[in-house]
Amino acid sequence: MSEFATVLERPVKRARPDSGPPYVRDQQFYDDEAPAPSVDWCIVSAENVLFKVQRSLLMRDSPLFSTLFGLPQGQLPAEGQSDAYPIVLAGDTASDFRALLTYLTKPGFELIPKDIPLDEFQNLLSLGKMAHKYQMSGWERWTGTVLIELVDKHARRLSTKDFSVALDLAMLLSHASLRDAVTDNWYSMVSAARLPILDAMDIAERHAQRSFLVRLYTQQLKLVCHETQQPPSPFVAVVTFQALRGLQPIHSQRILAAHSSLSIAWSAFRRLEILPRREPGCSPDHHERTCCRKFRSVWLEAINTADSSRSLPLTSLRQRVLFVQDQLAHYKQDTMINNPGDRILSPMARTSPGIYCIYVDERDEIKRVLAALPLTNSLDPYFFAAEA
Structure with missing residues (x-):
């Protein structure tokens, strides 16, 4: 309690x-x-x-x-x-x-928020509790302002317990700005490996701080993804679960649910059959041997690069898809020639006048995939899909 x-x-x-x-x-x-x-x-x-x-x-x-x-x-x-x-x-x-x-008897010049030292942290928590209990709204607001100043300025000197009791007070006072300052700085310390993530998850769960949980889960999911070996089959992954050890079952379940959903979504994207449209001037044989083969090589290179890039982990699924789309856009630019229709010409077709195989954006499956993905980087829908 x-x-x-x-x-x-x-x-x-x-x-x-x-x-x-x-x-x-x-x-x-x-x-x-x-x-x-x-x-x-x-x-x-x-x-x-x-x-x-x-x-x-x-x-x-x-x-x-x-x-x-x-x-x-x-x-x-x-x-x-x-x-x-x-x-x-x-x-x-x-x-x-x-x-x-102590604070009721202080003169005004000693109550300037930026001048309050970190040594007063515990007294400020006590003041906030008492101000709330005895309906001292002015002191509640002042306490929140000072604690935000201290948390922002001294985050590296605060312990897990300090962040925990500060979040307790923020929730008690319904002080959104203090809550955000505490969770933002706490996450910074966790992501920098200065404080343990397990306690942060448990306390965020106790206070039902879903946005904070999502950030913590995403941090841990990145470790799970790094443990995953890319197998020959896109639907099979070997995970050692080292990053999940010590977590409460509810946290592990949510992280694994997101990992599974993201893996399936990416695997389905990898298997898309995206090819340029055959123009009347290009024979079926030439189209398959030349135009489609070149396009497939560009597609596979983009997919494999996204898979291997540490800057594009599975947690950045939308960024992965956008990266592939961008690589295909470069392919289009490379095959563009000056002609009245501004059509896209396959590289080999440059030596075969009248053969124009274009890739039509209106039929682009990538746009359909992007439309189905969350517009933000938040993985909230993946972690809590089973609880919606």
């Missing part, structure tokens, strides 16, 4: 503990020289740690604290007027409340 789960408990419950550990005064926020408890000053307890604070300080930005301090006292001794009867903040840790007070 997320460490932020208790933040969602509302309203704040006040209780008078009749027994339990003795109270301890907080060294930072229980000043013996501060005014005695009064209309404005009160004693607050979090985890049996006592804080002496101004009510107005807490009520200024929080309607929930205003409600809390306005609850009727009844016949019992007034809460918050002594160490024996403090106002108890249920579910809050002493460190979280201390972080809240």
Whole structure:
């Protein structure tokens, strides 16, 4: 369960503990020289740690604290007027409340986001939790802004746990910009092999961050594709599954589903019969022996180059198809001659006037394949096809 789960408990419950550990005064926020408890000053307890604070300080930005301090006292001794009867903040840790007070008491010149050091990372997480719980919307926004600044600036110094709790807070606050900053920088660290990918997948799954999962899966799928040996038959592949070891079954299943779908799609494309159209002036025998043979060689060279190029992994299926299309376009340019019809002439036909074998784009099977592929590089449809 997320460490932020208790933040969602509302309203704040006040209780008078009749027994339990003795109270301890907080060294930072229980000043013996501060005014005695009064209309404005009160004693607050979090985890049996006592804080002496101004009510107005807490009520200024929080309607929930205003409600809390306005609850009727009844016949019992007034809460918050002594160490024996403090106002108890249920579910809050002493460190979280201390972080809240720290920022509530800072002067404005110490709250410039770009000047907040990374050392304040944990305090900012605590502040964000408390601001959300006590409906301090201004502090929620400010915390998100500062954390984005820190994550962008210090990504290399953050651990998996740091990214995880920052994502927890982003989801709790429904802060899209913070969520994107965390996942973008986290992915950068994972793809650079600075942080493990397994934990990132599990946490992304817990938060249902599908776009983040797709990027992580694509990264791992590239490793699977590099393990795959290109066999003589386009429908058979030997995969060692080294890249899938340690992954939860759901992650492995999605990655293998995408690998299978992409492999089948590419194999089907390799088997397409794409040939130039025979013109009336070209005999069937000449067309088959010369025009089609030349075109097939160009097609096979383009396919094999796409297969072997490390810059065109199977995860870049659309780019592979576009590469083949581009190679065929070069073939057309090489066989173009100046004539009124701007027709495409097979290389050998240059010595045979009147023979024009052209490749007609309107009948291009490659266009049909491209139209069926996702327009973006996202492999989302392949990873989650079975879950749609």
